Amino acid sequence: MRAAVGPDVRIRLDANQGWTPREAVRVIRGITDAGLDVELVEQPVHRRDLDGMAWVSDRVEVPILADESVFDVRDLVEVIRRRAADMVNVKLAKCGGLQPARTLLDLAAAHGMGTIVGSMMEGPVGVGAAASLVAACGTTAVSDLDAAWWLAWSPVAGGIRYDGASVLLPDAPGLGIADVNEAKVQRHG
Numbered sequence: 001m002r003a004a005v006g007p008d009v010r011i012r013l014d015a016n017q018g019w020t021p022r023e024a025v026r027v028i029r030g031i032t033d034a035g036l037d038v039e040l041v042e043q044p045v046h047r048r049d050l051d052g053m054a055w056v057s058d059r060v061e062v063p064i065l066a067d068e069s070v071f072d073v074r075d076l077v078e079v080i081r082r083r084a085a086d087m088v089n090v091k092l093a094k095c096g097g098l099q100p101a102r103t104l105l106d107l108a109a110a111h112g113m114g115t116i117v118g119s120m121m122e123g124p125v126g127v128g129a130a131a132s133l134v135a136a137c138g139t140t141a142v143s144d145l146d147a148a149w150w151l152a153w154s155p156v157a158g159g160i161r162y163d164g165a166s167v168l169l170p171d172a173p174g175l176g177i178a179d180v181n182e183a184k185v186q187r188h189g
C-alpha cells in the first residue's frame with residue numbers, strides 16, 4: 001500500500017480485534033522496521049483483552065487506538081487505568097449520543113489520550129451529528145467520518161456535504177436537514 005500511494009498519504013490500520021498480542025507486536029514492529037510510516041493501529045487485539053493491548057502498547061512505537069474496547073465511560077476509565085491505548089475512537093453509535101461522546105472526549109483529553117471521532121455505517125444524518133461534535137469539541141487527530149460516502153443516494157435533503165476528504169457542515173440550524181428525500185425513499189421502500 002505504501003508503495004502504491006507514495007510518501008504523502010497517511011495510512012492507518014484497523015485490525016478489528018484480529019490479532020493476538022504477540023501477532024500484533026510482530027506485525028507492528030515489522031511495519032516500523034520497514035519504514036512504512038503508519039500513523040496509528042486501531043484495536044489490534046480482542047476488545048476485552050486490555051492487558052494484552054497494554055502489553056502491545058508498551059512494545060511498539062506506533063500509537064494504539066482503542067475502538068471496540070471503549071463504548072462508554074466505564075470502558076474508557078479501564079483503558080486509562082491500565083494504559084491500554086494511546087488514543088480512543090469515540091463513536092456516537094457506540095456511546096449513545098452527543099453528550100456521552102463529549103464526556104468521553106473530555107475524559108480522554110484530561111488524561112492526555114489522543115482522540116478521533118469515528119463512524120460506523122451511518123448516513124448523512126448520523127455523520128452530520130459526529131461532524132458537529134468534532135467542530136464543537138475538536139480531536140487530536142483527523143476524524144474518521146467517511147461512512148456517508150458509501151450511500152448511493154441520500155434519504156434526506158440538506159445536511160453535510162463532502163468536498164474531497166473534508167466534511168462540510170451546513171449553515172442551517174441543527175444538523176441542517178431540510179427535508180426527507182421522499183421520492184427516493186418511496187422508490188427504494
Ligand SMILES: [Mg+2]
Nearest residue numbers: 014042043067
Ligand atoms: Mg475500528
